[in-house]
Amino acid sequence: MKEAENIFLNLINQHKGIIHKISKMYMKDAEEQRDLFQEIVLQLWKAYPTFKGNSKFTTWMYRVCLNTALIYFKKDNRKVDKAPLDENIDIMDVNENEGKEEKLAYLYTAVQELNAIEKALIFLFLENQSHRDIAENLGISEVNARVKLNRTKEKLQFIIKKNGYEF
Template identity: 50%
Template structure:
């Protein structure tokens, strides 16, 4: 039963790992921190997976767990993420390779987004992932109207950051 659960989890994680990579990029500044946060999110997802009831899509649930983990760790350490040692679980996940040129083009946007507060960062991330305002409100625990208003304010703030 545990092997079945593990196989199912790894399959879901491999399919949706880009979500976690994007969140890691949003909340870290270097590859080592990115890898540490990816590992910590994976651990938290695995720990929470037995409680996943399937009431929502796996990706929606994954966003919520990953964002909460990233925000919690970011707030605790501000600069350096600490991860827990979890030797019992060792998943073999094939990591996607990112195009360096695309990465360079996104750096300016990520730099601007990193200037936002934690909740606004999460909102921008979910917006860029084409999540509906209803889904965003569910994931962040705010009203749909609040999500729309905040996003409009964030867009204005980002325009000011990118075009001073």
């Protein structure tokens, strides 16, 4: 048991950035982010015995983290936005060096206006997941993942413009 625990803790420590990003995307308040972070780690630990190594650890981790965040989000009766969406506008580049922290803050603020599934789509996109991997993680077809992602990027761009974050 001790060896499995050490392996788990090393993997979590190595990939804790994933958990932090999901927590920031789904919760506005720092305390809520910490609570979600802890809930995700707890669920990862509970699910760890089911990880058989048939996929990469991070692929399995994404699925558990996103499912936990979605359940946590729904359990707290958080508002889910269902606004109509358009296509074909690309998301801003948050990797530029100049003003990176400010741009990330704008992005996380804008992401708060997305519904839970849209947040998962954007998170996986920002993690450089392929459309196929996004589809697999969310349990949808690859075509559906591509369409939903394009619509979500358009919606996010609209939110960014609406809030005056255009840059």
